[in-house]
Amino acid sequence: DSGVTQTPKHLITATGQRVTLRCSPRSGDLSVYWYQQSLDQGLQFLIQYYNGEERAKGNILERFSAQQFPDLHSELNLSSLELGDSALYFCASSVATMDTQYFGPGTRLTVL
Amino acid sequence: QKEVEQDPGPLSVPEGAIVSLNCTYSNSAFQYFMWYRQYSRKGPELLMYTYSSGNKEDGRFTAQVDKSSKYISLFIRDSQPSDSATYLCAMSANAGGTSYGKLTFGQGTILTVHP
Numbered sequence: 001d002s003g004v005t006q007t008p009k010h011l012i013t014a015t016g017q018r019v020t021l022r023c024s025p026r027s028g029d030l031s032v033y034w035y036q037q038s039l040d041q042g043l044q045f046l047i048q049y050y051n052g053e054e055r056a057k058g059n060i061l062e063r064f065s066a067q068q069f070p071d072l073h074s075e076l077n078l079s080s081l082e083l084g085d086s087a088l089y090f091c092a093s094s095v096a097t098m099d100t101q102y103f104g105p106g107t108r109l110t111v112l
Numbered sequence: 113q114k115e116v117e118q119d120p121g122p123l124s125v126p127e128g129a130i131v132s133l134n135c136t137y138s139n140s141a142f143q144y145f146m147w148y149r150q151y152s153r154k155g156p157e158l159l160m161y162t163y164s165s166g167n168k169e170d171g172r173f174t175a176q177v178d179k180s181s182k183y184i185s186l187f188i189r190d191s192q193p194s195d196s197a198t199y200l201c202a203m204s205a206n207a208g209g210t211s212y213g214k215l216t217f218g219q220g221t222i223l224t225v226h227p
Binding site: 042043094102104105 | 200220
């Protein structure tokens with residue numbers, strides 16, 4: 001158990017809908033990262049927050065957004081969902097940027 | 113061309129074999145190199161973390177980094193069935209760049225160790 005928690009574990013929804021994925025980092029970690037894992041693209045970095053501020057951005061779609069709250073938990077919002085958004089979404093946390101990243105168990109999103 | 117290339121396998125070996133996993137990369141800004149292990153339906157778990165070139169050993173695992181060749185390796189000695197998983201190499205750039213903190217992963221190699 002890495003200490004990073006993610007909810008929900010599974011999410012099934014329809015195209016065009018909006019969902020919110022939640023992540024709680026390890027105690028003491030200030031940095032949160034979101035990754036998407038699909039069979040064809042592998043594990044892809046989406047976005048990073050450090051102590052509430054956006055720090056780095058990857059190939060995140062405009063339909064996706066994230067934020068980190070004062071209690072350091074983070075949410076990833078996915079809107080106007082498409083079939084191709086079906087994937088595993090992982091959150092990771094670290095004490096600070098460039099420290100070891102610890103991954104949560106992931107949220108499996110299925111878009112029908 | 114992807115920044116990080118990793119042979120997806122699958123790789124099947126008998127118990128006790130030495131396993132060699134490799135990744136090549138093209139971005140010379142990468143300074144930090146990691147190997148993660150991912151069991152089915154689980155999150156990636158950090159195995160090894162190295163900075164710049166050199167070797168690092170931890171039990172049955174040895175990580176090697178050759179920055180001049182842009183090539184990293186993970187060796188598993190005396191492999192066990194419990195080592196059966198997907199192994200992902202990951203890299204990140206040095207401080208100050210726009211990719212600061214971002215991990216770039218290889219595609220992952222599926223390893224099966226059979227008794």
